[in-house]
Amino acid sequence: MTDRIYVLEGVRNFRDFGGYASRYGGQVKRGRLFRSGHYAEATEQDLEALQALGIALQADLRRPDERERNVARWSAPKTLTHDGGREHEAPHAQFLKRVEADAQQADDWMNDYYAAAPFKPHHAELFTSWFHSLAELDGQAAGLVNCAAGKDRTGILCALTHHVLGVEESDLRADYELTNTAVNIDEFLPLAAAHFNEQVGKVYEPEVFRPFLGVRLRYLDTAFNKIQDRHGSINAYLTDVLGVDEALQEKLRTRLIG
Numbered sequence: 001m002t003d004r005i006y007v008l009e010g011v012r013n014f015r016d017f018g019g020y021a022s023r024y025g026g027q028v029k030r031g032r033l034f035r036s037g038h039y040a041e042a043t044e045q046d047l048e049a050l051q052a053l054g055i056a057l058q059a060d061l062r063r064p065d066e067r068e069r070n071v072a073r074w075s076a077p078k079t080l081t082h083d084g085g086r087e088h089e090a091p092h093a094q095f096l097k098r099v100e101a102d103a104q105q106a107d108d109w110m111n112d113y114y115a116a117a118p119f120k121p122h123h124a125e126l127f128t129s130w131f132h133s134l135a136e137l138d139g140q141a142a143g144l145v146n147c148a149a150g151k152d153r154t155g156i157l158c159a160l161t162h163h164v165l166g167v168e169e170s171d172l173r174a175d176y177e178l179t180n181t182a183v184n185i186d187e188f189l190p191l192a193a194a195h196f197n198e199q200v201g202k203v204y205e206p207e208v209f210r211p212f213l214g215v216r217l218r219y220l221d222t223a224f225n226k227i228q229d230r231h232g233s234i235n236a237y238l239t240d241v242l243g244v245d246e247a248l249q250e251k252l253r254t255r256l257i258g
Helices: 044-051 064-069 091-098 103-119 121-135 153-164 169-177 185-200 206-213 217-231 234-240 246-256
Strands: 033-036 055-060 078-080 142-146
Touching (some): 091 185, 103 153, 103 217, 121 142, 153 169, 153 217, 169 217, 185 206, 217 234
16 A cells, blocks of 8 residues: 555655556556645655656645645646635634643544535535546546645545545545555654644643544544435435536546556
8 A cells, every 4th residue: 555655755645546446347547646735845856756747637625725824836737726615724723722622522523524524515616626627637647636634625535536436445445544654643743743732822632633633434434424314325425416427427437447
């Protein structure tokens, strides 16, 4: 699994999420689907590496205030964004300032976020644009999904993409959980906790911040279970909410499975 992680200097959690077997036959092509965090701290070496990957399409899932605070040093020729969900600061930071949280409360907050995320109008709008634009890419061109950390909004959209492409559930879940390896969460957590405590003006234990730095499978399960509760199935959500019907799904499979 770790061979799909690209170690860049200023871009976190960059990896190829192709290469998995598909129940439709063959496997999802490598070098066509990438995911990551933001590009505000990309170095010159990173920019050269990105240029070589042939990424023509980017779905930047960040809110407008996130894009303004962390201006990207790189973007694909076609970059999809949305104007919804503006905040004055990150929602999890607001939560940590508002209450005296412990690790379980932080975990529950993140789980609640996943319950709502697939249905936020600005997310659904950009998810729709991603699938339609990805189906229209020419030749060997690649697509990329990113947000701030490349784990939650990105994780949901990449999992939906895997579902469309027939990736087995075990591989879909393993790819989602690979964030914890890609960001080296155990090593990074103490330093990150010190930074975030200064930011929110608290003295939280490092474990309080773990849900905001990594992922847990129960979060993704919550998102998919809520989709099924509301729409009956993932496919019904894709069709009814995102407009990704069977014809478009088949077009995506033809392009991305080999």
